[in-house]
Amino acid sequence: MKEIKINFVDFWPDFDKTDNYFYNLLVQEYKVIIDDDPEFLFYSCYNSEYLKYKCTRIFYTAENIRPDFSACDFAFSFDYNKRKNHFRLPLYSLFIDNYKMLAHLQTIKTRAEAKRIWSAKSKFCCMVVSNGDSSERLNFFKNLSAIKRVDSGGGVLNNVGGKVADKLEFIKDYKFVISFENSRHDGYTTEKIVQPFFKDCIPVYWGNKLVHKDFNGKRFIDHHNFNTEEELINKLIEIDQNDELAINMLMEPTFSLDKVNHQEEQKQVLKILCKIINNNEKPIARQLWRYIHRHKFIYRNTKKRVLAKFKKTYNCIIPYMRADFKV
Template structure:
């Protein structure tokens, strides 16, 4: 078995370098060694350490950030992008492997199973959020809370006595879960819609306007389907008061028929990685383009700092 050296940088802080989506695919074909001088570097959007490496670079979009192909040789992101060196791999796909076996996510429930699950749901609705930059999400939480109690277990608007330690364990008792993305962007679908499905709850989703390309519209409540928050809230209350509607939703398949099956996705991603390893896809992110990319980052940083300065300088007096 051929040995390859890889490394992972600029990912979320708790990424396990020897137990993650890409590593677990590669070890099916190769002896994979984590090395500070790798043949292939996987990087995401939470830092700039990737700029130190001169090997083949593979970008993964962990946030609502588009790949800069000046810096990477290949990119996996949420984008519906037809480039030869890009493959659509939304963040939620990584959560399927991390949290649940595929058969658990895909398994259809009988009416009796769904009814028993719904009858165990003792609470109405919750939210677990620590990012306060989404006014749509906070506004909806406040408006729904005026009608019926909504629990908040995250760092924002917390009303349960502190941040919960285990999100999935917390939300499993709730009928509905507010599953708003941080930002609205075509194709950008994270774990937020999937986690309530893991716990047999009903997601209330806002974000990707093409979310129905990935998830079965019958399995969640889509903010985009309603003309107003009032209409959306009325639909939530209707389901809350009609067990048959809720049971029917729990019996629905998780994913859209348009979605590439998860096992087929594994095959395609591994095929891409193998072609990169075997040299069919040569590095194209030359050092000249890396320098241009670095200059763009510095320019962006200067612009952001200048905006913050203007906000502070021209902040109106209370």
């Protein structure tokens, strides 16, 4: 097997360099070595260490931000676009892979099984949230709580005696799970809608208006399908009081019929990675774009210092930065 040197930087705190979506795909075709001087760098959006690397750079985002194609050779994100150096890979795909939950999500239950599962649900609705910035999510929690008890097991609006240790274990007893994204953008779908599916709950979803392209709209309650929040809450209460409606929802397939299945998606990603590895073109990091991007980045965060230090040396770049950032 061909040997390749890779590294991962700027990912979330508990990211494992030798047990993650990209590493586990690459080891199928290559002898993969984690090296501080890599040939291929995977980076995300939580820091700026990637700027130190002059190799081929591959960007991945789990957050609602756009890739900067002046900084990377290829980007994986949740966006729908037709760029040749981009592939749509939302966070929920990595979540499904990491938690080995695909087989369960693909199982279509018998009616008897669905009835048994729903009958075992002893609680109404819950939420587990650590980000308190989403007013849509917090308002919905408060408005629904005014009708019927809703438990909050996260750090926000906690009413169960403290943060729960295991979200998946916590939500399994609930019929409904508030599954609002932190923010809204077409294509931006995280693990929040998948977790309730895995525990046979019904997600109450807000976020990606195009979520039906990935998931079967008959398997969850979509905020966007209702004219008012009152209509949504009434629908949720109706399902709560009618077991047959709930059982029908549990028996629905999880994914949209138009969505590429998870295994095929993995094959597509691996094919892209192999193409990147076999590509002999000079990386972005060694081209003029690297200098433009790097100094745009520095300039955005330390404008006055950069102007004083680099104006003379990079006189050709400063006008570009001024126009871009309207200094």
